[in-house]
Amino acid sequence: MPADPMPADPVAAEPMTAEPAPRPLTRIQKRNIDAILEAALEVFSAQGFRGATLDQIATAAGLSKPNLLYYFPSKEAIHLELLNSLLDDWLAPLREMRATGEPRDEIMRYMRRKLEMSRAMPRESRLFANEILQGAPRMAGTLAVDLKALVDDKAAIIRGWAAAGKIAPVDPHHLLFSIWALTQHYADFDVQVRAVLGPGHDPFAEAEPFLDTLFERLLRP
Amino acid sequence: MPADPMPADPVAAEPMTAEPAPRPLTRIQKRNIDAILEAALEVFSAQGFRGATLDQIATAAGLSKPNLLYYFPSKEAIHLELLNSLLDDWLAPLREMRATGEPRDEIMRYMRRKLEMSRAMPRESRLFANEILQGAPRMAGTLAVDLKALVDDKAAIIRGWAAAGKIAPVDPHHLLFSIWALTQHYADFDVQVRAVLGPGHDPFAEAEPFLDTLFERLLRP
C-alpha cells in the first residue's frame, strides 16, 4: 500500500500551501487533461453549464465518460477549473495598462487588444458571458474582490489622466464597461451580427476602424 | 362529440389564415397563460432554456406541472411563444426611428429608449442574450430575415443622414451594434457591473450621462 492513496485528483494539487508531494504530471495525464479542458471549453461555451453533458465533453475529448471522471471529480470541477485557469488570460490586457504610458495610447491599445481577444478567443468570451448571464453563481466572489480591485486600480489611473487633461473627463468605470461591452459583443452575439450584416462581411475587420473612431472621439480632450 | 376536438392548444390559434373558429379565451385561460408566460420569462431568463425545468416554471406560475402542460404542449412551445411575443416589443424602439426626424435626436432618442428598456426589462434582455449566445437555434431565421430587413432599412436612413452631413460619417450597422452592445450590457451583465462598482451605485443612472456623451461625440459632424 503506497503512502499516497492516489488516484486522488491529478489536477488542482498545485498552487496551494505546503503540500506533501506536488507529484509531477504524467505525459498521459497532461495530454488527457488538456484534451478535457479543450473539449469542455468547446461544449460549455456553446451550450452553457446546464446544457452541456459529460458525454458530449468526453466524446469531444476522445475519452469515455468514466475515464473523464478519472481525471476530474465532477462536471462542476471541470467548469470551475476552466473558469479559474482562463480568467487570468482574460484579464491580462487590462493588467498591462500602465500609468506611465501615453494615456490615449494605453486605452486605445487596451481596446484593440480586447477586440483581438474577442476575435481569437470567442469561446472564452462566451464561457464568461454564460456564467455572468446566469448571475455568476461560481464567480460572484472573484468578481467582487479580484476584478473589482483590478478595475478600481486602473480606474484611478484613468481618473488621473482625465484630471491632468490628457483625455476627456469621462467616468473611468463606465469607460471600461463600454470597452468590454463593445468588444465582447462581437464574440458573444456573433450569430446575430453575422445574420444582420449578411454574407460577405468580416465583422471584426469592420469593427476595428469603427471602434477606433468611437473611442478617439470620446477620449479627445 | 363536438365539432372542434378541444382542448387543442388554447394559444397560438389567433393571427393565422382563415381558421374555422378563433374561439375567444376564457377568463381562466387568459389568467393562467399570462401567469405561465410571466413565470417562464423569469425562469428562462435566469437559467437559460436547458437550465430551466417545467417544475420551476409551474411552481412560479402557481400551477401543477400537468396543468401547465394543459395550456402549452411542451417546454419548447412556451419558450418559442415567449421569444416570438416579446420580439416585437423588443424591436419597437428601432421601428420608431423616423427618417423625417432630426437625425441626432432620432439616434439619441433610440439609444436612450434602449437603455431604458434594459433598465425596465432586464429579463427580456437576458432571454434574448441567452438565445443568441447559444447560437440562436430557434431564431436564426427570424434574425436573418426580419431583423436584417429592419436594420438594413434603418441603416439606409442613417447612411443618408451621414451623406447629408447631418451626423458624422459612421458605419450605420456598427453604430446600431454599438447601441445594442452598450445598453444591453447593463442588463445582461448586471451582476458584473454591480460587483465592480460596489454597493451604493445605480449603474443605469450613471450610464445615461456617459452614453449621452459618448454618442454625442461620436455623431457630431
Place this chain on the structure above:
DNA sequence: CCTGATGCTGACCGTTCGGTCAAACGACCC
C-alpha cells in the same frame, strides 16, 4: 339542478444525466 365542456391532479412512464465500481488493461521496472 342537470349537463357538457373546461379545468385540474396524482400517479406513472421512458429517457437522460451525473456519477460509481469492480474488473481488466497496459506500460514499465525489477
Place this chain on the structure above:
DNA sequence: GGGTCGTTTGACCGAACGGTCAGCATCAGG
C-alpha cells in the same frame, strides 16, 4: 515473466426531467 501502478471501460445506479393519462373537480348555460 511477474509484480505494480497508472489507466481504461462496461455495466450499473439513483435522481431529475419532460411528458402522458385516466379520472376527478369545477364552472357556465339552460
